Amino acid sequence: MPTDPNMTALALFDFDGTLCKQDSFTGFMQSALPKHSFYRKCLKISPQIAAYYLKLYPANRMRPLLFKTVFKDENAHKVHLIGQNYAKYLVEHCLNPEVLARLKWHQQQQHDVVIVSASLNLYLQPVAKLLNVELICTQVDADHHVLTGAYRSADCSCKEKVCRLKQHYDLNTFTKIYAYGNSHEDIHMLKVATHAYWINQKHQLQPFLG
Template sequence: MTALALFDFDGTLCKQDSFTGFMQSAVPKHYFYRKCLKISPQIAAYYLKLYPANRMRPLLFKTVLKDENADQAHIVGQHYAQYLVEHCLNQEVLARLKWHQHQQHQVVIVSASLNLYLQPVAKLLNVELICTQVDDYHQVLTGAYRSADCSCEEKVSRLKQHYDLQAFTKIYAYGNSHEDIHMLKLATHAYWINQKHQLQPFSK
């Protein structure tokens, strides 16, 4: 196996923001919105592009899911993963993923989203996974991450921890945002998913 294919998830393989969708699925809606009121200044700043996504995600996770039952969160994640795979994937990008599998390339989802639902997504798609890992203690979510938010430079760092990148003659990468740029730049073949969810070559 001489080729590695790397896929971002939100906005790339998945057409929607799976992270926020999972938060809304994991707890009752009224509870979700009440919790979000506590961090409304940060949420407003995030939408004004004044608060970075790699800080917003951990804050939202902690605010909404701290002290929730970890087993229940995994069950919700299983159902949510099934929904994402059946209804939310970008079919053009999914076709590329399947092409890589047919070519017997090593295929990996590399995402800042959570293992709670990305692990079952990866299993359903029969691919490997590098993502943000959440922490639990005695079956209770602590509200913390077990690993750093897997975005930007962290994507490349985690890839280098898991794979000998020099062993691959070709590295393909697919992304859609500034959080994927570092991963795209290490690829020999890089592709960008634009706002119309269309695949195009990425110019380094």
Template sequence: MILAVFDLDHTLTKRESLLLFFCVVRGWPRFVGGLVRLMPAIARYALKQIDNQRLKQAFCREYLGQWERSTVTAWGERFTDRYLWGMLRPAAVERLRWHQAQGHRTLIVSASPELYLRPLAERLGVDGVLGTRLVTVAGRLTGEIDGANCYGPEKVRRLRELVGELGGYEIYAYGDSRGDRELLAIATHPYYRCFGP
């Protein structure tokens, strides 16, 4: 079995998606106001006092906490169609289509929320999604991350959880950052910031 695993931000897309998603969902004035309130957490992250999971959780609490999940899911659909689709790299999509034409199993594995990874995967015909999950209580998002941020070693753990032992697979992995290092390390064919030899 052959797996083709793609990161999202700066791999499938030309730019970061999460901050844009927050801005689209909450509107520009509310987004800027949130950034002001988040400055202490951003400063602590810059000083390496907190990790990227705690920083992301602070952002999710600020922008998504207490929103109805159905509302944010609908925003994820709109965000995919109006913004994310236009951010895709043609070379990345071409490589994805090549894998699909070969009959390879394709996955998006990203630290971005599954709320908008899933609609993108559906539109691209990708076989599965592994992303950051958010806690829902009584139909509302709490702003808490469910488990670990899908970053670094968590990408590999989640991949094993989905498909089982990886030794029986030939894996093509595409990534662009430190958060993809572990995923690229276990790949048979690792591609860092490129889509072919």
């Protein structure tokens, strides 16, 4: 819940394609392992990958499968360190300047600012810390410092974004809700906003018309 009783505005930012100009999820997979190891593991799920690129296999099923294939039985501490370095790279080189300016404006207005993303806590937690914002995202599971390959929470996309938001915030307490997104996975979140914005394929900000 918001900690400031006088706070009446909430600002929600998707990450991949919105605040970040690139696909951070796939980029993280590729940065965490040597290329030959990454591609060798991906060969195991090549039919699903092909179906995904043909739009026959949904992203909210592809992400958990890819994560399990790449990271099952990897050392959690090592992957967290990779995530911290990757977060610094994203913040320094990959953020959309126009959307970042909006995020900073919301902070100046003392709005409650939250990244809401289907991407992973392994690197989004340090990103959120660097940007001084709150975070709702997909959480991964570890057992005795080893990644199990499973998600600890549902893939945080589509309707799940709104479900997770409602677990953390009473949306009725806000007089204004701003939301920023760029894909069909953000539409449910955009529709709960009083002020919704779409980031187009040129990475430009425009009003979301529903």
